[in-house]
Amino acid sequence: MDMNFTPEEVIFRNEARSFLADRLPDALAAKVKGGKRLGKADYELWHDRLKKRGWLAWHWPAEHGGTGWTPIEKHIFEEECVAAGAPRVVPFGLNMLGPVLIKFGSDEQRSHYLPRILNGDDWWCQGYSEPGSGSDLASLKTKAVRDGDHYVVNGQKTWTTLGHFADWIFCLVRTDSDCKPQEGISFLLIDMKTPGITVQPIITLDGEHEVNEVFFEDVRVPVGNLVGEENKGWTYAKYLLTYERTGIAGVAFAKSGLAHLKQVASRQMKGGKPLAQDPLFATRVAQVEIDLMAMETFNLRIVSAAQHGGVPGVESSMLKIKGTEIRQEITDLLRRALGPYAAPFVPEALDAGYNEPPIGPDEANPVASQYFNMRKVSIYGGSNEIQKNIVAKMMLGL
Ligand SMILES: Cc1cc2nc3c(=O)[nH]c(=O)nc-3n(C[C@H](O)[C@H](O)[C@H](O)COP(=O)(O)OP(=O)(O)OC[C@H]3O[C@@H](n4cnc5c(N)ncnc54)[C@H](O)[C@@H]3O)c2cc1C
Numbered sequence: 291m292d293m294n295f296t297p298e299e300v301i302f303r304n305e306a307r308s309f310l311a312d313r314l315p316d317a318l319a320a321k322v323k324g325g326k327r328l329g330k331a332d333y334e335l336w337h338d339r340l341k342k343r344g345w346l347a348w349h350w351p352a353e354h355g356g357t358g359w360t361p362i363e364k365h366i367f368e369e370e371c372v373a374a375g376a377p378r379v380v381p382f383g384l385n386m387l388g389p390v391l392i393k394f395g396s397d398e399q400r401s402h403y404l405p406r407i408l409n410g411d412d413w414w415c416q417g418y419s420e421p422g423s424g425s426d427l428a429s430l431k432t433k434a435v436r437d438g439d440h441y442v443v444n445g446q447k448t449w450t451t452l453g454h455f456a457d458w459i460f461c462l463v464r465t466d467s468d469c470k471p472q473e474g475i476s477f478l479l480i481d482m483k484t485p486g487i488t489v490q491p492i493i494t495l496d497g498e499h500e501v502n503e504v505f506f507e508d509v510r511v512p513v514g515n516l517v518g519e520e521n522k523g524w525t526y527a528k529y530l531l532t533y534e535r536t537g538i539a540g541v542a543f544a545k546s547g548l549a550h551l552k553q554v555a556s557r558q559m560k561g562g563k564p565l566a567q568d569p570l571f572a573t574r575v576a577q578v579e580i581d582l583m584a585m586e587t588f589n590l591r592i593v594s595a596a597q598h599g600g601v602p603g604v605e606s607s608m609l610k611i612k613g614t615e616i617r618q619e620i621t622d623l624l625r626r627a628l629g630p631y632a633a634p635f636v637p638e639a640l641d642a643g644y645n646e647p648p649i650g651p652d653e654a655n656p657v658a659s660q661y662f663n664m665r666k667v668s669i670y671g672g673s674n675e676i677q678k679n680i681v682a683k684m685m686l687g688l
Contacts, residue, residue, distance in 0.1 A: 299362055306370040310374040314375070315335070318335065318336065321642050322375040322376065322377055324655075324656070325640065325657075325659070325660055326641065333377055333379075333380050338410065341410070344357065346408060347388060349385050350392060351392070355408050360597055361597045365590075365593045371542075372543055372545075373542070373545075380413070382414040382415055382451075383413065383414035386414075387414050390526050390529060391403055391404060391517065392404070394518040394529070411457075413455050415451060415456035415459050415460075416459070417460060417480070419449045420432060420447055420448055428471040428524065429471055432444070432445025432447065432461065432463050432506060436465075436513070439513050439514075440511060440513060441463070441511045442509070443486075443506045443511055444509070446506065447504040447506075448502075448503045450489075451500060452500065453502035453504050454491065457483070458480065458482055459480050459504065460477065460478070460480075461477075463475070463476055464476075465523075469521075473521055475523040475524045475527070476516060476520050477516070477523035478511055478523075479515040479517065484510065487505070487506060487507075488504070489503070494662070494663070495662040495665060496659040496660075498663065500663075531671075538606065538613060538671055539585060539589050540613050540614070541589050545582065547617065547620040548575075548578065548579060548620055550653075551620055551624050554627045557651070558628065565627055571623075581612065581616055585612050585616060588608070588612075589613075604680060604684040607681050607684075608677075610677050611674050611678060617667055618664050618667065621660050628657055631654035632658050634650075634658070637659070
C-alpha cells in the first residue's frame with residue numbers, strides 16, 4: 291500500500307484546509323476544542339456552511355446532492371475537520387437515513403425527504419433500541435398494526451440520541467409476530483409531532499441530556515411512510531448500520547485527543563518535573579500512541595481497500611473495538627494528568643461565556659464530563675462484546 295496521497299488528494303486536502311480556515315467560525319472551533327456544550331444552533335450553523343459549499347452529504351452520490359467523494363477524500367476531510375475543531379455533522383438524517391432512502395426508498399420518499407435533510411428542514415433521530423432489545427435488536431416489540439391507510443404504533447424506544455431536537459424518527463417496528471423475529475420487522479418514518487408521542491429525557495453519567503426515551507401510544511402513521519416492503523425492515527436496518535459504523539474507529543478524534551493529552555502532561559508537574567517525564571505516565575502515553583499508530587495504519591488499509599471497491603466486514607468490528615478502547619484510555623489518562631482538578635463537577639462551566647474562575651487549570655473543566663461521556667463509545671453502534679463475538683466467529687472461526 292502506498293501511504294502517500296496522490297497529487298490530486300493533496301490538492302483536495304489543501305482545499306479542505308482553506309475552506310475550514312475561511313468558513314469555520316473561530317468561536318465555534320474554540321467551543322469544540324475547549325469541550326464546551328454545543329446547542330442545536332451550533333450544529334445548524336456548521337451544517338449550513340457545509341451545505342453552501344456542497345460538502346454536507348459525504349455518503350450520498352452527487353445526483354442526490356451529495357459530494358460523491360471517494361473513501362480517501364472522506365477520510366481526508368474528516369481528519370481536517372477534527373484538526374480544525376469543526377463540530378461533528380449530526381449523522382441520523384445525513385449519514386444513516388439518507389443512504390437507506392437512496393437505496394430502498396420510493397421516488398416520492400427520495401424527492402420529499404432528501405432535500406429536506408440537506409436543507410436542515412428536518413432533524414432525524416434513530417428509533418432502533420428498546421428496553422430489553424439492544425444487542426438482541428431483533429427481539430424488539432414496538433408494534434405497528436395496519437388500520438386502513440395507516441399503521442397504529444404502540445411501544446417504546448430508548449437511548450434515542452438527540453430525540454429532543456428531532457422533527458422525525460426512523461423506527462424499526464414489529465409488523466408480524468408469527469415468524470422468525472428478523473422477518474417481522476418494518477422500517478417506518480414517523481413525524482415526532484404526531485399525537486401519542488412522548489419524549490422523556492435520560493440524564494447520563496456526565497449529567498448531560500443527550501439521550502431520551504420515546505413512547506408511542508396509538509400513534510397513527512400513514513402507510514406511505516413505510517420504507518421498502520413490509521416485514522423487510524431488518525435488511526434496511528442492517529444496511530443502515532454499515533453506515534453507522536463508518537468511521538467508528540475515530541482515528542482523527544484520538545489523534546487530536548492524544549496531542550492535547552501530551553500538552554497537558556507537559557504543563558502538569560509531578561515531583562518538580564513535568565508529568566510527561568514521569569516514567570510510569572510516559573509509558574502509558576507511549577503505549578496508547580503505539581496502539582493508535584497501528585490502528586491508523588490498519589484504518590488506512592481499509593480505506594484504501596474501499597477505494598478499490600472492497601467492503602469492510604469483520605474489520606469494522608476490529609476498528610470499533612480498538613478505536614473505542616484507545617479513546618477511552620486517552621480520556622482516562624487526561625483525567626489522571628489533571629489529578630484532583632479533574633474531579634469537580636461543574637456542568638455550567640461547559641456553557642460558552644461561563645466566566646467564573648476555574649477551580650484548577652481551565653483545561654480541567656470538561657475532563658470529568660468527557661471521561662464519563664466517553665464510556666458510551668464502547669456501548670453504542672453495537673457493544674464491544676458483541677463486536678468481539680463477531681470477530682471470534684468470522685475471523686477466528688470459533
Ligand atoms: C449514549 C448512547 C446513545 C445511543 N443512541 C442510540 C440511538 O440514537 N438510537 C438507538 O436506537 N439506540 C441508541 N443507543 C443504544 C445502543 O445501541 C445500545 O445501548 C446497545 O446496542 C446495547 O444494548 P443495551 O443497552 O440494551 O445493552 P444489552 O444488550 O442489554 O447488553 C448489556 C451488556 O451485556 C453485553 N452482552 C449482551 N449480549 C451479549 C452477548 N451475546 N455476548 C456477550 N455480551 C453480551 C453487552 O455487551 C453489554 O455489556 C445508544 C446507547 C448509548 C449508550
